[in-house]
Each structure stands twice: as structure tokens, then as C-alpha cells.
Amino acid sequence: MPMARQFSQAEHVQVPQQADGKPAVHPACASLPARQCHHALVNKAENDRLARCEASIKRRFDEIVPVLKEVAALGASRDFTEQANRLAEQHLGHPFPEAVLERSWIHGVDVPTLYSSSVFSALTAGVEQFSQRIHQELADGQSLDALLVDCGFHAVNVSACADGRLKGLFPYILRLPASDLLRRSAFAGTLFDVEDDILDWQAAELRRFREGYPSTSDSGTRYLKVAVYHGSSLDPTHQGCAAHQSNEKVAMEAALERLQQFRQGIENAFCCGASTDILLIGLDTDTDAIRIHVPDSRGDLSLFRFVDNAELYKKTLGMNADQARLTIYEAIENVSDVGGWGQGVGKPHDGMRRLMANLLINNLSQIEYVAENYGGWYPDKGHGERFISIGDGFQELQVRNLAYFARLDTVEEGAADLDVGVKIFRHLNVEQGLPIPMAIHYSYDANVPGHRERIIIKLQRVAAAIRARYSDLLSAGMLYLHGSIQNQKLGSPLEEVPLP
Ligand SMILES: [Zn+2]
Incomplete structure (x- = not known):
């Protein structure tokens, strides 16, 4: 599996083919992979940190098979156990289980057991390495908590598809640190458990009522439920969401339907009017660019009313940070005026517009991250x-x-x-x-x-x-x-x- 590349190597990336056989054109930066784009709102330092983090965690897993091949080639040498462990310590950072190695002289090297124990060791070491980071993020998360409350949300509950390509959704794609107000779950096809989320909503509301955390029950803040579906811009009919047979429209509709059931369920049971907000986000797993479906003034969503962040990146490239930020806010405003299939009633509330703008700006960094480290498109599509x-x-x-x-x-x-x-x-x-x-x-x-x-x-x-x-x-x-x-x-x- 290719490691995260530095830009110098990304120059040699082959332009992927689209499903129709033509060379792909990157939706955000058309000069890729020959020439990089640099957007004024991108957080370069954070991109560098995340690239080191991705490379170090994947290296732990990806060195297992090459090491095992070497171990298997050692055969029945006399100091087999010592040699195998030396390789393991050197490349994987831990020894193999003693008993498994010692049995090797009978039936040969037990590759499946060594493989699994190495995967689980990589997992444990990775968790240890990054729990330190979580402590830091929680400190940073307080600024996310403040932003969420400031935008009028006392809890944000995000459900995405279980697909591994969405595994980096929070730290990478949306750039949201760990936070007490942020809940996350993953289900095949984004088919989240509506009843579970209604219970979570009740717990969040009760906590406000009993503890006044993070806002008192009489303040007008809302609970926000977000669903994230995904598709593939390079090969939409094969590399989309497996749970929906790679049909992006079906994936969108299914996620939207659950969101509506959640909102309706609460309104029916607790007659609290529009005290919950819903938001639908689409992800292109080839470029990590998101699109956000913009709610109208009643909180309703449409499959056809959205802001595409790859387009926004392209449009705001070359602007200074202030101009770019303003253009993003305008794009959110303007999409509320579309007619036809995407027509809604008015604009979403101010806090929702601010939250969406923040997510779009955060995601600009991720679009550039994929451009810089992979040449624009992930090689493991x-x-x-x-x-x-x-x-x-x-x-x-x-x-x-x-x-x-x-x-x-x-x-x-x-x-x-x-x-x-x-x-x-x-x-x-x-x-x-x-x-x-x-x-x-x-x-x-x-x-x-x-x-x-x-x-x-x-x-x-x-x-x-x-x-x-x-x-x-x-x-x-x-x-x-x-x-x-x-x-x-x-x-x-x-x-x-x-x-x-
Ligand atoms: Zn999926």
C-alpha cells in the first residue's frame, strides 16, 4: 500500500482514468498532478502534522506482510526464534509471541497467527500513540464546543457510512477535534439507528434541563443530526457506497429519509416544534471534497440544493483569505435562491450558515492534503x-x-x-x-x-x-x-x- 507521499513524489503521480477511459481532471485544482494549487485558507502546518500521523500509523500495519515474508524465508535455521524476533523488533516494534515461534519447527512458520497478533499489536501501539493526541484535542475541543454553542447547537450527532474510506471523517475530512458535544457513529450505507438517536437526543435535553450543560434548557439552542453519504467521482458506478450498489442517488435518499424520520419522530413524540436541525453531507472518496446540502428556513433539505466544495476551492483559489471566506458565505446564501427541484423556503438560520461555512473552510485543507500527498486522488480508490x-x-x-x-x-x-x-x-x-x-x-x-x-x-x-x-x-x-x-x-x- 503506498504511503503518504511528499509533494516532490506526487509530481510523478499518474493521472487516473475516469470510468469512460478519459484522463480525469481534478475538480478543485485543474493543473494537478503536474502543478500544485495553494489556497489561502488552507492550514499548511496542520496538513503536515496529519500527513506524519497517517504515515506513521499505516506504516505499523503495512510492514507486517514484508516482515512475515522474510520470517517465512528464514526457514528452519538454527537461531530462527532470535532472527525472527530481531526482524519483528526492528520493523514492527514488538517481538512475536514466543510460543508460536517455538512451534515453527514442527509444521513450519504459523503465518496466520503471527499476522493477526502483529495486526493487534499495531492496533494497541497506535491507540497508545494517539491517546496523547486526544488529550491535546480535548483541550482544543473546548474551542469547538464554544463554536458549536455559538452557532446555536448544544449537541452534534454525526452518522456516516461504515466504509473504511470514511474512517478519517473527523480529524481529516471535516477537521473536527474530539469534543464532548460531538457524537459519532457509522453504519453500512449511513442507515443509522433512528431510535438510538432519539434516546441520545433525550439524554442531551435532560442534561441541559438538569445541569444546564452546555446551554440551559430555556436557551434556544438545538440538537443537530448530521448524515454523511459518499460517492466516487472517478468511478461512480463501481466505487461508490457498496451498501447502495454504488448508486449515489439511492445513498443520498436513504440518508435523507433517516434524517427526516429522526426529526419527525421527535416532533411527534415531544411536540417541540423545530427544536432539532438536520444536515446532509456528501463525500467524494477519491478527492475527499465534500458537498453540503443547505437547509431552508424551515430546516428542510433537498437532494438538489447543495454547495460543492471542490467547485468552491476552484473558484476561491487565488483570492486572499478574506475574499475567499466572503465568497464561501455568499455561495451558501446564493444556493438558497435556487429554483426548480432544489427550491426551498428561505435561508437557514445564521448559526447553521456559520457552521456550514466552517466545515467548508476546514475541508479546503483536506482537498489540498489529498492533492499534496497523493497528487489529487487517492491511489487506493x-x-x-x-x-x-x-x-x-x-x-x-x-x-x-x-x-x-x-x-x-x-x-x-x-x-x-x-x-x-x-x-x-x-x-x-x-x-x-x-x-x-x-x-x-x-x-x-x-x-x-x-x-x-x-x-x-x-x-x-x-x-x-x-x-x-x-x-x-x-x-x-x-x-x-x-x-x-x-x-x-x-x-x-x-x-x-x-x-x-
Ligand atoms: Zn458506504
Whole structure:
């Protein structure tokens, strides 16, 4: 898998072909990959930091296979264990499990077990490395909290597709740091759980009522529910959302329908008028450019009324920062006046306009990030996940294509998401002779007595159900599970849970 490249290397990037065979033209910077664009609103220092972060976390995973090839080639040499461990320590940063190496003289090197244990070690090391960063982000997050409240939102709940290409949604694509007011979840096809979100809304409202946090219950702030769907500009009919057969219109409609059900559900049950806002965002997984569907004054959305950030990048390139910012605000204003299919009633409220402008500006940096490190388009336009993440997911490891994420509490409920992930990994790993590493991870609330113990039981129950569901893979030695829990306070250490 290619590593994040520096610009000098990106000059040699081949222009990808569109589905019709013609060379692609980058939607934001037409001179790519020959010549870079530099936008006045891009945060260059943050882009450099994120590139180092992506490269270091992916390197941990991507060196596993080359190291294992060398280990396998050592064969039955006399100091096999020492040599294998020297390679592992040197390239992976940890030794292999002693017992596995010692068995090697009988049936040869047990590559699947070494592979899985290395993936899980990379995972643990990555979480450790980045929990430090989370502490920093939480401090920074206070400025995000302030911005959200200032824009009139007391909670923001974002659901995206579970596709690994959206794994970097917060730190990379939208540039939103970890924050107490920000909730996130991922479901195949962005088909989020409406009932769960209504419960989350109730908890947020109760907290305002009881604690006045982050705003008092009589202030006019709102709960914002965001859904993120995705498509592919290079190959829209093959590399879009698998859960919707790569049909972007179907993906949009499905996400919008859930948003409307959520909003309607709350209005029906609590007759609180328009106390929730909804927002729909589309992502091009080839360039990481977003489009935002702009609500009207009643909070209603249209599939046909949106601001395309690749176009905005192109339009505002060459302007100074103030002009560019103004043009972005104008674009949001102007789109509210469109007629025809996208026609709505008036403009969204001021806070919503400010939030959208912030997201668009943040995403300009990401468009340039992909341009600078990859020449404009990601080379791994399809799936390239390293492991399957099950349960609550790892807050620390948010990098594109690192994991396929299935958020689930029981295997029965999450079977559809899980099956999609296993199907992807049968192709990615099993066909190559490598097993599927699955990391089951749940968080608990250390404030609630007994929660930790109950979560461990739940995790073990989920593990047993997964083993039963994929018994063919298990008996073929092609499925490895890893269990871990974490206190829900962001940045808490990972605790490994033995799976019987
Ligand atoms: Zn998808």
C-alpha cells in the first residue's frame, strides 16, 4: 500500500482514468498532478502534522506482510526464534509471541497467527500513540464546543457510512477535534439507528434541563443530526457506497429519509416544534471534497440544493483569505435562491450558515492534503482496510482505510454490517491466504458501578456469536478475534480482554 507521499513524489503521480477511459481532471485544482494549487485558507502546518500521523500509523500495519515474508524465508535455521524476533523488533516494534515461534519447527512458520497478533499489536501501539493526541484535542475541543454553542447547537450527532474510506471523517475530512458535544457513529450505507438517536437526543435535553450543560434548557439552542453519504467521482458506478450498489442517488435518499424520520419522530413524540436541525453531507472518496446540502428556513433539505466544495476551492483559489471566506458565505446564501427541484423556503438560520461555512473552510485543507500527498486522488480508490473494527470503535485510530467499522451491540442486529465487512475481507485477505483480524471493542462508564464487568460479559457474548456465525472461517484458521475495553472518558488506556 503506498504511503503518504511528499509533494516532490506526487509530481510523478499518474493521472487516473475516469470510468469512460478519459484522463480525469481534478475538480478543485485543474493543473494537478503536474502543478500544485495553494489556497489561502488552507492550514499548511496542520496538513503536515496529519500527513506524519497517517504515515506513521499505516506504516505499523503495512510492514507486517514484508516482515512475515522474510520470517517465512528464514526457514528452519538454527537461531530462527532470535532472527525472527530481531526482524519483528526492528520493523514492527514488538517481538512475536514466543510460543508460536517455538512451534515453527514442527509444521513450519504459523503465518496466520503471527499476522493477526502483529495486526493487534499495531492496533494497541497506535491507540497508545494517539491517546496523547486526544488529550491535546480535548483541550482544543473546548474551542469547538464554544463554536458549536455559538452557532446555536448544544449537541452534534454525526452518522456516516461504515466504509473504511470514511474512517478519517473527523480529524481529516471535516477537521473536527474530539469534543464532548460531538457524537459519532457509522453504519453500512449511513442507515443509522433512528431510535438510538432519539434516546441520545433525550439524554442531551435532560442534561441541559438538569445541569444546564452546555446551554440551559430555556436557551434556544438545538440538537443537530448530521448524515454523511459518499460517492466516487472517478468511478461512480463501481466505487461508490457498496451498501447502495454504488448508486449515489439511492445513498443520498436513504440518508435523507433517516434524517427526516429522526426529526419527525421527535416532533411527534415531544411536540417541540423545530427544536432539532438536520444536515446532509456528501463525500467524494477519491478527492475527499465534500458537498453540503443547505437547509431552508424551515430546516428542510433537498437532494438538489447543495454547495460543492471542490467547485468552491476552484473558484476561491487565488483570492486572499478574506475574499475567499466572503465568497464561501455568499455561495451558501446564493444556493438558497435556487429554483426548480432544489427550491426551498428561505435561508437557514445564521448559526447553521456559520457552521456550514466552517466545515467548508476546514475541508479546503483536506482537498489540498489529498492533492499534496497523493497528487489529487487517492491511489487506493477501493477497499484497503487493515482490520475489522466491531463495537464502539477506536476513537484514536481515525485514518482512511485503516478499518472497516461495524457498530453493533448484538451480532443478530449487526449481521448485515458484519457480513459486508467479512465479504470485503474474504477478498482482501482470505484470497491472499491471510486471516481476517477482527477487533471487538467496547467502552464503559467508570462512574456506573458494575458497568465494566457487564461490558466484558457482553464482549465475550459478541465474540462467541461471531465465532458461531463464521465457523467456516474459524475452522479454516482464517478468523482471529481480539477483545478490548476502554473507559468512555476520551483518551483512557486500552484494556485487553481475554477471549475464551
Ligand atoms: Zn458506504
